[in-house]
Amino acid sequence: MRKTALSENLSLSVIAQGFWRLTGWEFSTEELVSFMNGCIDRGVTTFDTAEVYGGTHCERLMGEAFAKDPSIRGKTELVTKTGISRAMINGEPFGYYDTTYDRIIKSCKESLQRLQTDYIDLYLIHREDPLLDPWETGRALLDLKKEGLVREIGVSNFDPFKFKALNKAVDGQLVTNQIEWNPLCYEHFKSGMIDFLSGNRIHPMIWSPLAGGRIFQETDDTVCTAVRAKIEEIAGRHGVSPATIIYAWILYHPVGAIALAGSSKLERLDLAIQALDVQLEHPEWFEIYAAGGQQIR
Ligand SMILES: NC(=O)c1ccc[n+]([C@@H]2O[C@H](COP(=O)([O-])OP(=O)(O)OC[C@H]3O[C@@H](n4cnc5c(N)ncnc54)[C@H](OP(=O)(O)O)[C@@H]3O)[C@@H](O)[C@H]2O)c1
Structure with a gap:
């Protein structure tokens, strides 16, 4: 499995x-341990989660698997995210963002406990917070790094303006x-994010x-139907699924993306891995792009 260096200290x-x-x-x-080891055996060593997934239950289940087979954690790069909170309002759960200093520090320590690990390899601010104070959030992320609780820091779902603001603060x-x-x-093509990342040699993770x-x-969605037909046609040309x-199309882009597979089935993870051996023709990339409703002028 190819690895991509996000920094001198961390490759995914x-x-x-x-x-x-x-x-x-x-x-x-036991099944989760077996699934995780199946990923590792295939070279898929980067695992992505978030505090908010399954209402924190996802991190807890992953922590139980790490505890059951302590060899897993050292073979993986663990990514988790913070910044989404839930309150009960009028008896109903209400989601909101909180990227304040105290909340991030507390959230990280709670994630570490649930995940039964001493450090997170990559810690992300999950979503754009309209109340983001880049200097305060940045100070929290840098303090977590200084304490050795997280190895590297990043963001998720940010536009170029917010990325630049927080990146300046860190x-x-x-x-x-x-x-x-x-x-x-x-x-993120329309927002300029992809160009921003390419220009700064920052590799995105793609969800x-x-x-x-x-x-x-x-x-009934005609764009979806057209995209599927085009992808099936190109798959036929290459003799793959x-x-x-789709994975080959994402990996073809010069931004150097890391693709996040989301299936529960290792045989479907294998379909993603097979993309590393597919060489798309340049026009094929645009055939899919055009089928997706994008204009080529
Ligand atoms: N940062 C963020 O805001 C954010 C948001 C969403 C997701 N993420 C991350 O990105 C990861 C991947 O996202 P995702 O789960 O949406 O990925 P995805 O790979 O686009 O979708 C996975 C879903 O598609 C199904 N699937 C996969 N291959 C299929 C096939 N060949 N035919 C039919 N169905 C198929 C899977 O079902 P089976 O399990 O049955 O195969 C699963 O339900 C997540 O696990 C999460 O870590 C991040």
């Missing part, structure tokens, strides 16, 4: 495994932006590369 596997949907997989701890130490990109989603499986579902072509 180009295909990483996401655990957002873990609580729905209904794995026993002396340029943000090493990634974890963003959504797939053949149906071009938000929902298969649009959460939506690309493979029957739908459509999912493999």
